[in-house]
Amino acid sequence: MSRATREAYRDSLLPLLKWHPELMCLDSDTGLFNAEYAEVAGEQYLNLGIAEHNLMGIAAGMAACGRVPFVNTMAAFATSRALEAIKIDIAYNKLPVRVMATHGGLAAGHLGPTHHALEDLAVMRVLPGMTVVVPADAAATEAFVEQSLHVPGPLYVRLGRKPTPALPAAPPPVIGKAQTLRQGDAVVLVACGPYPVLACLEAADDLTQQGVGATVLNMHTLRPFDAETLVTAARPASLVVTLEEHWRSGGLGGAVAETLAERAPTRVVRLGMPDQFVDEVGNQEHLVAHYDLTAERVVKAVRTGLDTAASSGRTDRVEVTT
Secondary structure (H helix, E strand, O other): OOEOHHHHHHHHHHHHHHHOOOEEEEEOOOOOOOHHHHHHHHHHEEEOOOOHHHHHHHHHHHHHOOOEEEEEEEHHHHHHHOHHHHHHHHHOOOOOOEEEEEOOEOOOHHHOHHHOEOOHHHHHHOOOOOEEEOOOOHHHHHHHHHHHHHOOOOEEEEOOOOOEOOOOOOOOOEOOEOEEEEOOOOEEEEEOOHHHHHHHHHHHHHHHHOOOOEEEEEOOEEEOOOHHHHHHHHOOOOEEEEEEEEEOOOOHHHHHHHHHHHHOOOOEEEEEEOOOOOOOOOOHHHHHHHOOOOHHHHHHHHHHHHHHHHHHOOOOOOEEEO
16 A cells, blocks of 8 residues: 555654653644644644754754654755754754654655755765664654654654555564565665665566576665675675665765675665756656666666676676666
8 A cells, every 4th residue: 555654654653742742743834734633743743834944953952851853844955954953953962853854855856956855865874873764665654753762862764755655565674774675696786765665676576587686675774774784685696786766976875885895895886866956847756767766777787787797707896886
């Protein structure tokens, strides 16, 4: 069943407010909490309007006084307009503020580049002490909201806008631990977020039919990064391919390449958004297809990578981009 991750977050948070009086829900007029939901939250809900920098400052003040604020805003504004407050007021002071960032990636595709969040993972994962999570479906979002009660320090959660399909049955997601969704011995496909993870699962099925076994890792937590699971999967493989709804620089692909360069040098192909602002008009589904964040692209990258390695006869492993 398809369900929006941002709605799963809202529906998971509301019952927790009742049992945890220290929790607060701070909004920036996102529309996620309409009058009905705001009434349920009662005095634990505050709509501070479209003032993201102030929103983070107030959340930091509340957290310093013993509250645990969940802050609702769009990802593009959380990680650009309000970045200074997140860095200095929240991360520097190691405060337990939960930045629940909706419209991640291309989810606000219809609103243009000002509202796209294609740099947020790169920005947030370099902040000391910041936990960075990208749920791949509604069920994972619910699990992460519950688990967030036990996460020390600040947390950034990238959420979508519209309903996306549920993942196939998999081990319950745990913050900080990659999910192994498929097992294979030839290549490793690493993804985060709804569309990339589903694309990698489809690609793995196609590759299996072609005689190429593929491991699929849902690397939903970019920080702390599960290096052990990645390295274990990558060591016997000939190739690692990453896919993300993010610019190629600094996000998931960067984290994978950095980790493997240090721990298990492996041929890495990073797939993501090209190094340019989006110049196409359309919704998220259209833009994901237009920029080829698809299973077909993953399969092509694997076939090209394996063919190149075979024809060159090289035994050393290097990072490449496509």
